[in-house]
Amino acid sequence: MNIPMDWIRALEGGALIGLSASLMLGLNGRVMGISGIVGGLLSPTAGDVAWRALFVAGIVGGGLIALATMPGAFSGGTASMGLVVLAGLLVGVGTRIGNGCTSGHGVCGISRFSPRSVAATLTFIGAGAVTVLLTGGGAS
Amino acid sequence: MTPRARAWAEGGVALLSGVIFALGLAVSGMTRAEKVVGFLNFFRGWDPSLMFVMGGAIAVHAVAWRLIKRRPSPLFSARFLVPTRRDLDARLLIGAAIFGVGWGLGGFCPGPGLASLVTGTPTALAFMVAMLVGSFGASKAEPAITRALQRT
Numbered sequence: 001m002n003i004p005m006d007w008i009r010a011l012e013g014g015a016l017i018g019l020s021a022s023l024m025l026g027l028n029g030r031v032m033g034i035s036g037i038v039g040g041l042l043s044p045t046a047g048d049v050a051w052r053a054l055f056v057a058g059i060v061g062g063g064l065i066a067l068a069t070m071p072g073a074f075s076g077g078t079a080s081m082g083l084v085v086l087a088g089l090l091v092g093v094g095t096r097i098g099n100g101c102t103s104g105h106g107v108c109g110i111s112r113f114s115p116r117s118v119a120a121t122l123t124f125i126g127a128g129a130v131t132v133l134l135t136g137g138g139a140s
Numbered sequence: 141m142t143p144r145a146r147a148w149a150e151g152g153v154a155l156l157s158g159v160i161f162a163l164g165l166a167v168s169g170m171t172r173a174e175k176v177v178g179f180l181n182f183f184r185g186w187d188p189s190l191m192f193v194m195g196g197a198i199a200v201h202a203v204a205w206r207l208i209k210r211r212p213s214p215l216f217s218a219r220f221l222v223p224t225r226r227d228l229d230a231r232l233l234i235g236a237a238i239f240g241v242g243w244g245l246g247g248f249c250p251g252p253g254l255a256s257l258v259t260g261t262p263t264a265l266a267f268m269v270a271m272l273v274g275s276f277g278a279s280k281a282e283p284a285i286t287r288a289l290q291r292t
Contacts, residue, residue, distance in 0.1 A: 004189065006169065006187075006189040007188075007189050007192045009167055009168060009169060009189075010168045010169060010189040010190060010191075010192035010193045010196065011168075011192045011193075011195065011196040012167055012168070012196065013163075013164045013165065013166070013167035013168020013169065013170070013193055013196070014164065014168055014192060014193040014194060014195060014196020014197040014198075014199075014200075015164070015196040015197065015199070015200050016160050016161070016163055016164030016167060016168075017160075017161055017164035017165065017168070017193065017196070017197040018164075018196060018197035018198065018199065018200025018201040018204070019160055019164075019200055020156075020157040020158070020160035020161040020164060021157075021161075021197065021200075021201045021204075022200060022201050022204035022205075022208070023153055023156065023157045023160070024153065024154070024157045025201075025204070025205065025208055025214070025220070025222070026204060026207075026208040026211075026214060026215065027149075027150075027153045027214055027215045027216050028150050028153050028154065028157075028214055028216055028217050029213065029214030029216075029217045029218075029219055029220040029221055029222075030217075030221055031221070031222060031223070032157060032161065034249075034250040034251040034254065035250045035275065038250060038254065038272070038275070039275050039279065042272065042275060042276045042279065043276075043279060050147070050151050051150050051151050051153075051154040052154070054151045054152075054154040054155040054158070055154040055155065055157060055158040056158065056254065057155060057158065058154065058155040058156060058157060058158020058159040058160075058161070058162070059158040059159075059161060059162045059251070059254050059255050060158075060162075060254070060255070060257060060258060061155075061158070061159050061162070062158060062159035062160065062161065062162025062163045062166075062255065063162045063166070063171075063254075063255035063256070063257065063258035064258050065159070065162075065163065066162060066163055066165075066166030066167075066171070066255070066258075067258050067259065070166050070167070072172075073166040073167075073171055073172070074166070074171045074172065074255075074256055074258075074259045075171075075172045075173060075174060076173050076256065076259070076261050076263045076264055077172075077173030077174045077176075077177060077246065077247040077248075077263075078174065079173070079245060079246050079247065079263070081262065081263060081266060083245055083246065084245075084246050084248075084263045084266050084267050084270070085266050085267070085270045086242070086245060086270075087242045087243070087245035087246030087247075087248065087267060087270070088242065088246065088248075088253070088266065088267040088268065088269065088270025088271040088273075088274060089242070089270045089271070089273065089274040090238050090239065090241050090242025090245065090274065091239055091242035091243060091246070091248065091249065091250060091253070091267075091271050091274065092242075092270065092271040092272060092273060092274020092275035092276075092277070092278065093235075093238055093239075093242075093274040093275070093277065093278040094235050094236065094237070094238030094239025094240070094241070094242060094274075095235065095239050095250060095275065096235070096274070096275045096278035096279055097231055097234060097235030097238065097278055097285060098231070098232050098233070098234070098235020098236040098237075098238070098239055099223075099232065099235065101239060101249050101250045101251070102243075102249040102250075102251065103161075103249075103250070103251050105236070106194055107194065107197040107198060107201060108201065109223075110194075110198055110202075111197075111198050111201035111202040111204075111205050112202075112205055112222065113202075114223065114226065115226050115227075115228065116223070116225060116226060116227070116228060116232055119228050119232065119233060119236075120232055120233070120235075120236040121236075123233050123236035123237050123240060124236040124237065124239050124240035124243060125180070125240065126237075126240065127236070127237040127238075127239070127240025127241050127243075127244065128180040128240040128241070128243045128244035129180045129181070129182045129183075129244065130240075130241075130244070131180070131240065131241045131243075131244030131245055132177055132180040132181045132182075132244045133181075133182075133183055135244070135245065
């Protein structure tokens with residue numbers, strides 16, 4: 001059987017994501033949800049800023065390593081600037097109202113068999129699929 | 141462990157976790173917006189590979205969670221801060237739907253959006269600024285949103 005390389009890379013990268021979530025939960029007792037961690041920096045409370053800022057710094061640092069060592073790892077798609085801004089606004093509003101994004105609900109919540117996270121994940125994948133259908137995958 | 145040492149350890153774990161997370165995103169293809177859109181494109185030439193990202197992450201984290209939750213507390217902080225609610229409400233689903241529309245339009249969710257800042261492209265920066273504005277705006281509108289959704 002011929003398994004596409006993309007799938008194997010996806011599994012490997014996914015395992016790394018699972019590892020980082022496990023470190024965060026097992027050692028720091030925190031859910032590794034990006035929207036929540038970043039959102040907490042927007043309304044900072046005492047003693048709750050440093051670890052969030054360091055996590056963000058880690059993502060940027062890891063991103064720089066990827067940029068230097070993995071050609072083609074990043075591409076921004078072909079959506080226009082206006083569409084990207086609208087997308088960002090919707091992602092910001094939606095993750096705040098819905099208490100999470102792909103990492104917090106899709107990885108961490110589902111791993112704990114949280115019904116809320118399962119429902120949220122099915123909903124955002126469904127809404128994303130309908131959006132891509134209606135835009136004709138035009139954003140890609 | 142002194143509180144000071146704990147705080148350092150907690151920060152170090154957060155930094156390391158961020159680095160590993162970003163590498164995972166890059167290895168898996170999540171930082172390629174058109175690949176994400178291809179995954180959401182169920183009806184034309186679906187690219188299933190991102191399903192394996194979630195599969196790989198959940199496989200590792202679900203096992204880890206079973207081991208972790210046997211412990212009374214995490215190593216570097218007082219207690220586990222994990223959501224315990226299990227009921228579904230309109231707010232959760234409406235929020236997730238709004239997020240999904242944005243995800244489908246741009247091909248970015250928050251993690252890859254943040255990691256993609258390193259490319260220095262105007263779209264990556266614009267996405268992140270807009271996301272922060274949206275998140276901050278929604279947090280300020282929180283009481284109004286809660287009132288509105290309680291009526292549904």
